[in-house]
Amino acid sequence: MSAVLKVRVWRGGARGAYREYEVPRRESQTVLDVVTHIQRALDPTLAYRYACRVGMCGSCAMTVNGAPRWTCRTHVDKVARDGRLAIGPLRNLPVIRDLVADMREFFDKWARAQGQFKGARTRADDFERIAPGSEARRRADAAIECIGCGVCYAACDVVAANPGYLGPAALNRAWTLVNDARDTAQGARLRAVAGDDASLACHTHMSCTERCPKALSPTEGIAGLKRAVARAALQGKL
Amino acid sequence: MSRRAETLLWVAQRASAAVLGICVLVHLATIIYAVQGGLSGAEILARTRGNSAWSAFYTVFVLAVAVHAPIGLRAVLAEWLGWRGRARDFLLVSFAVLLAGMGMQAVSGVIG
Numbered sequence: 001m002s003a004v005l006k007v008r009v010w011r012g013g014a015r016g017a018y019r020e021y022e023v024p025r026r027e028s029q030t031v032l033d034v035v036t037h038i039q040r041a042l043d044p045t046l047a048y049r050y051a052c053r054v055g056m057c058g059s060c061a062m063t064v065n066g067a068p069r070w071t072c073r074t075h076v077d078k079v080a081r082d083g084r085l086a087i088g089p090l091r092n093l094p095v096i097r098d099l100v101a102d103m104r105e106f107f108d109k110w111a112r113a114q115g116q117f118k119g120a121r122t123r124a125d126d127f128e129r130i131a132p133g134s135e136a137r138r139r140a141d142a143a144i145e146c147i148g149c150g151v152c153y154a155a156c157d158v159v160a161a162n163p164g165y166l167g168p169a170a171l172n173r174a175w176t177l178v179n180d181a182r183d184t185a186q187g188a189r190l191r192a193v194a195g196d197d198a199s200l201a202c203h204t205h206m207s208c209t210e211r212c213p214k215a216l217s218p219t220e221g222i223a224g225l226k227r228a229v230a231r232a233a234l235q236g237k238l
Numbered sequence: 239m240s241r242r243a244e245t246l247l248w249v250a251q252r253a254s255a256a257v258l259g260i261c262v263l264v265h266l267a268t269i270i271y272a273v274q275g276g277l278s279g280a281e282i283l284a285r286t287r288g289n290s291a292w293s294a295f296y297t298v299f300v301l302a303v304a305v306h307a308p309i310g311l312r313a314v315l316a317e318w319l320g321w322r323g324r325a326r327d328f329l330l331v332s333f334a335v336l337l338a339g340m341g342m343q344a345v346s347g348v349i350g
Contacts, residue, residue, distance in 0.1 A: 200244065200248045238245055
């Protein structure tokens, strides 16, 4: 292990450039540790985003040596090549400054995919009984742990080619609700995830599944949505 | 185009792909089998002319191509050139008609 890491960091907005810094190498050092060291010890003007530091909040995702990753749980050992790192903002999103991407479009698409739960019960009603082992519940469970980090969205080549595409995270969220027996907005949701800018645009490259730090498979959920919207269209319910 | 129409196009492309998968295999297997001992154009025509089974098979093949290719091209034009809308779809309907017309002309030429 060399004593110093050579780290190229994106500075500026969309028309910025990489700037190189030298960061002391430490045991068990994460990429977020590296960025934090640069901001605290070398250049306080560096803008980046983080909150929990333990892989729960989904705010620290960046492009590390060409691939989107959650930086708080990415060890330098795993990603540095010859003691070098290149750290940039997430792809497929506008750059606000340095390592901070504008996440508005990403989360607006969750809303467009009808990612909100809509129930019919009130607090006066009894709980809905959902069998934990039911097929729909297991499908929802497999997709529910998304932390909204945007890694899948940055990894997706369909988003890059078609900026209107809802993207893996929004569709994954819709898939959890399609499998939620309590939800009452299924018709509107299927309409939202049908069509050229939604689930049907997915090319099944599986970059989202490859990169998801929570090891989810948005591709599988999107395939489920394709089947659901195809069925609805053939039955005249779309 | 409505979301239902877009979805039905998607279904049509998947269904035609399934048909094409079988058609291409049968077509290739037939070619490999038929040309083993050398085969002239006249010998091919002698076997295909008036054969209603081959006529039905290649008609299905051509129609599946005419459905499948334009829908795929529709996504390619949108993603690579950013071309969407009615003008694109009109052009692709024309392309589908052209494919079907030329394909059926070939079928009638070989099977007659």
